[in-house]
Amino acid sequence: MNRRESIKALVITSVAAGTIASACNTNPKKSEEKKALGTGPDRMSEEKLHEQKIAEEENFFTVDEMASIAILADIIIPKDDVSGSATDANVPEFIEYIVKDMPKHQVPMRGGLRWLDVRCLKKFNKSFKMCDGSQRMLVIDEIAYPKKAKPEVLQGVNFFSLMRNLTATGFYTTEMGYKDIGYMGNVPNQWNGVPDDVLKQYGLSYTEKELKECISFDS
Amino acid sequence: MCALQLKQQAKSYDAVIVGSGAGGGMAAYVLAASGLKVCLLEAGPNYDPAVNSSQMKNAWESPRRGASTKFRPFGDFDGCYWGWEIEGEPYTQGPNSNWEWWRARMVGGRTNHWGRISLRFGPDDFKRKSIDGLGDDWPIGYDDVKPYYDKIDRLIGIFGTNENFYNAPDGIFLPPPKPRLHELFIKRAAVNIGIPVIPSRLSILTKPINKDRGACFYCAQCNRSCKVYADFSSSSVLIKPAIETGNVDLITNAMVREVILDRDGLAKGVSYVNKEDMQEYEVHGRTVILAASACESARLMLNSKSTKYPNGIGNSSGVVGKYLHDSTGADMGGIIPELFDRKRYNEDGVGGLHVYTPWWLDNKKLDFPRGYHIEYGGGFGMPVYGFNWGIEKLNGTFNIKGQQKEYGGYGASLKQDYRHLFGAHVGMAGRGEGIAREDNFCEIDNDVVDKFGIPVLKFHTSWSDYEINQAKHMKETFKEILHSMGAVVTWGGDDGPENNYGLHNPGNIIHEAGTVRMGNNPKTSVLNKYSQSHDVKNLFCVDGGQFVSQADKNITWTILALSMRASEYIISEMKKNNL
Numbered sequence: 001m002n003r004r005e006s007i008k009a010l011v012i013t014s015v016a017a018g019t020i021a022s023a024c025n026t027n028p029k030k031s032e033e034k035k036a037l038g039t040g041p042d043r044m045s046e047e048k049l050h051e052q053k054i055a056e057e058e059n060f061f062t063v064d065e066m067a068s069i070a071i072l073a074d075i076i077i078p079k080d081d082v083s084g085s086a087t088d089a090n091v092p093e094f095i096e097y098i099v100k101d102m103p104k105h106q107v108p109m110r111g112g113l114r115w116l117d118v119r120c121l122k123k124f125n126k127s128f129k130m131c132d133g134s135q136r137m138l139v140i141d142e143i144a145y146p147k148k149a150k151p152e153v154l155q156g157v158n159f160f161s162l163m164r165n166l167t168a169t170g171f172y173t174t175e176m177g178y179k180d181i182g183y184m185g186n187v188p189n190q191w192n193g194v195p196d197d198v199l200k201q202y203g204l205s206y207t208e209k210e211l212k213e214c215i216s217f218d219s
Numbered sequence: 220m221c222a223l224q225l226k227q228q229a230k231s232y233d234a235v236i237v238g239s240g241a242g243g244g245m246a247a248y249v250l251a252a253s254g255l256k257v258c259l260l261e262a263g264p265n266y267d268p269a270v271n272s273s274q275m276k277n278a279w280e281s282p283r284r285g286a287s288t289k290f291r292p293f294g295d296f297d298g299c300y301w302g303w304e305i306e307g308e309p310y311t312q313g314p315n316s317n318w319e320w321w322r323a324r325m326v327g328g329r330t331n332h333w334g335r336i337s338l339r340f341g342p343d344d345f346k347r348k349s350i351d352g353l354g355d356d357w358p359i360g361y362d363d364v365k366p367y368y369d370k371i372d373r374l375i376g377i378f379g380t381n382e383n384f385y386n387a388p389d390g391i392f393l394p395p396p397k398p399r400l401h402e403l404f405i406k407r408a409a410v411n412i413g414i415p416v417i418p419s420r421l422s423i424l425t426k427p428i429n430k431d432r433g434a435c436f437y438c439a440q441c442n443r444s445c446k447v448y449a450d451f452s453s454s455s456v457l458i459k460p461a462i463e464t465g466n467v468d469l470i471t472n473a474m475v476r477e478v479i480l481d482r483d484g485l486a487k488g489v490s491y492v493n494k495e496d497m498q499e500y501e502v503h504g505r506t507v508i509l510a511a512s513a514c515e516s517a518r519l520m521l522n523s524k525s526t527k528y529p530n531g532i533g534n535s536s537g538v539v540g541k542y543l544h545d546s547t548g549a550d551m552g553g554i555i556p557e558l559f560d561r562k563r564y565n566e567d568g569v570g571g572l573h574v575y576t577p578w579w580l581d582n583k584k585l586d587f588p589r590g591y592h593i594e595y596g597g598g599f600g601m602p603v604y605g606f607n608w609g610i611e612k613l614n615g616t617f618n619i620k621g622q623q624k625e626y627g628g629y630g631a632s633l634k635q636d637y638r639h640l641f642g643a644h645v646g647m648a649g650r651g652e653g654i655a656r657e658d659n660f661c662e663i664d665n666d667v668v669d670k671f672g673i674p675v676l677k678f679h680t681s682w683s684d685y686e687i688n689q690a691k692h693m694k695e696t697f698k699e700i701l702h703s704m705g706a707v708v709t710w711g712g713d714d715g716p717e718n719n720y721g722l723h724n725p726g727n728i729i730h731e732a733g734t735v736r737m738g739n740n741p742k743t744s745v746l747n748k749y750s751q752s753h754d755v756k757n758l759f760c761v762d763g764g765q766f767v768s769q770a771d772k773n774i775t776w777t778i779l780a781l782s783m784r785a786s787e788y789i790i791s792e793m794k795k796n797n798l
Contacts, residue, residue: 040280040281041273041276041280041281042271044264046306047291050290051282054282075629076630076633077633078631078634080631080634082634082638083634094284097282097283098283098286098604101282101283101286102283102286140629144627144628144629145625145627145628146611146627147615147625147626147627148625160627161611161627164610164611164627164633165607165608168607168608168610168633168637169602169604169605169608170284172602172607173278173279173284173285173602173603173604173606174278177602178277178602180634180638181637181638181641182638182641183563183599183601183602183641184563184564184565184599185438185439185566185567185599185601186275186438186567187438187565188437188438189436189437189565189567190436191397191437191566191567191569192397193396193398194397194398194399194400194403195562197562198400198561198562198564199403201562202400202403202404204400204403204404204407206397206398206403210397210398210418213380213394213395213418214394214395214396214397214418215378215393215395215396215397215425
């Protein structure tokens with residue numbers, strides 16, 4: 001198989017999979033199943049059942065919890081001049097899914113949100129969501145810097161670290177996140193080595209042996 | 220459900236093969252090509268990378284963004300069904316044992332997702348006892364296996380370079396890809412301190428080798444299996460053409476229970492449970508070839524008890540299940556500050572490392588008897604679940620755009636940190652040889668069965684000082700290399716004697732071998748040098764079980780070579796009417 005044929009084969013298999021999925025999409029039950037499975041990865045039968053189960057579950061987070069998650073996510077990843085915010089990239093919806101898929105996150109998230117509300121209640125007599133922006137930031141600044149934080153707020157620090165990590169991983173695994181971070185892979189190509197200007201920047205070069213032995217392509 | 224009954228297949232085969240991974244796939248390929256009729260049994264469902272691979276999917280196409288599940292421990296896009304645990308199929312541990320057992324259930328087995336690191340054993344690797352007095356020598360040497368390595372290089376395709384290293388033998392190679400940026404950093408740093416770094420040897424096609432398989436298009440996703448068959452999976456490269464001969468009946472979802480005997484004490488075939496209708500079946504053949512993986516093949520033999528073979532078929536020696544060993548493994552990673560804010564470009568490359576380090580030292584001068592090789596990683600990987608996790612332990616370490624940051628944080632400043640650090644990470648993994656010991660073993664647990672009623676394995680494994688000292692040496696080496704390239708160690712740097720220097724649990728590296736070992740003496744080995752049972756001449760084992768020792772190499776290329784060799788022997792013995 002030459003390169004052109006193999007890329008063609010690749011495109012055809014992806015398209016065919018999509019066509020089959022939509023052709024099967026005739027009754028409502030199938031349609032729900034398709035929604036649960038999305039355009040997602042290959043699934044063996046046990047995985048299909050697992051996805052279906054998650055899709056049928058009630059929301060884990062309450063409306064108030066989701067509101068707090070959205071506020072926190074946008075504090076962690078706000079819109080800037082490079083990309084949008086966490087909520088622009090639907091990070092709260094991702095977090096709602098992932099706690100169902102990974103129940104180990106459920107108690108730390110629920111308890112952490114509650115910890116945050118109680119902290120705000122004690123300070124400002126309001127829940128986190130009901131606080132104004134500057135009040136919220138006073139509490140966030142207590143828990144956002146693990147090395148500086150006071151011992152009495154370490155539970156809050158741990159919660160905020162989890163929230164930061166879920167937000168970042170949820171954001172950078174979207175199309176918006178790929179563009180922001182500058183990930184340029186996942187496209188068929190011919191690897192021809194490190195670009196010349198980059199080699200020069202770091203004072204590196206390929207040896208004659210490498211140039212002779214390694215595969216190279218006309219650019 | 221209909222009443223339980225035993226069903227016999229009317230058709231009898233020349234060979235009944237259990238398992239469709241590297242060993243079983245190669246046996247099916249060679250036997251079918253010679254015109255023999257083969258029944259290939261696989262415990263999992265069908266799998267064809269062209270149809271099933273999740274190649275080229277982006278993270279957001281998985282609702283969990285590629286995170287792992289118990290169904291796919293290496294992530295949602297990975298090309299392996301199941302792994303460390305399978306629902307309804309437990310295994311148990313003896314006191315203080317912590318064996319980790321990976322089981323794939325699918326056509327092609329774990330070759331659909333493996334690292335494609337395809338290393339030949341060297342001349343020394345077959346004769347370790349003669350060198351250091353530990354374990355045993357193989358009944359064969361490099362010269363016996365070399366012709367098969369050569370054939371496999373040509374048949375399957377592998378890239379690499381001829382380097383004239385005595386114990387990392389050269390092969391018939393396609394051109395390798397050029398090193399990536401971090402690999403050039405590693406090479407410069409390691410070579411400066413006397414550690415060789417050479418092109419890796421992976422079974423990936425940098426050029427097309429036939430009309431059925433495409434060439435690599437550099438997506439770095441070999442672990443998802445390849446839709447154009449540009450890398451080696453047993454499913455695409457061996458089983459597909461084997462079936463196309465018309466000589467192979469593939470039975471999927473067939474969980475084999477035991478090897479059954481005829482009146483002369485020879486293997487008559489196997490019995491299995493069909494996971495779809497849950498009925499019990501038998502299939503008969505002139506030969507039975509086990510390739511279910513080292514531990515599953517041992518389990519099958521131990522569970523095949525009869526008056527004639529009370530300890531399990533082919534186990535008059537009592538050796539089945541013993542000498543279980545896995546590669547050793549320890550890892551470390553760091554950040555190269557010089558690579559902060561790198562220019563962005565696509566550096567996916569092939570799936571895996573473009574360079575590696577073969578074992579380069581003399582064990583006579585060290586406090587551990589066997590070597591290890593080093594695998595390298597790093598660069599601009601695809602963001603998937605876990606990406607950018609743990610920044611709160613990282614960003615305060617570095618000066619970022621002229622600013623000493625506080626650990627953690629949020630907002631625009633945090634987004635800048637993520638961008639700054641992307642692509643500056645480098646990691647290294649030592650993969651070494653442990654000693655095959657009689658007291659590292661698996662046996663049948665007399666108390667526990669799986670959901671099919673098949674008695675399960677109980678493991679008894681531990682590391683000795685040989686492996687622990689080797690892990691210590693790995694860690695020291697990694698620190699030196701990282702230091703030499705100006706990197707800051709960010710993980711794996713704090714391990715010490717309290718945790719065996721970060722040595723992974725046995726089994727964790729997924730190179731298990733040794734449970735059905737070959738040898739010249741029927742009292743101390745299960746198979747002869749043609750992978751044939753000493754006790755039952757029409758019973759063979761062609762997976763990792765037959766290994767006498769592991770070598771500091773990944774074992775797949777040798778499984779393929781030995782399976783091809785055993786299959787040619789079977790053909791020749793059948794022609795002579797010896798089978």
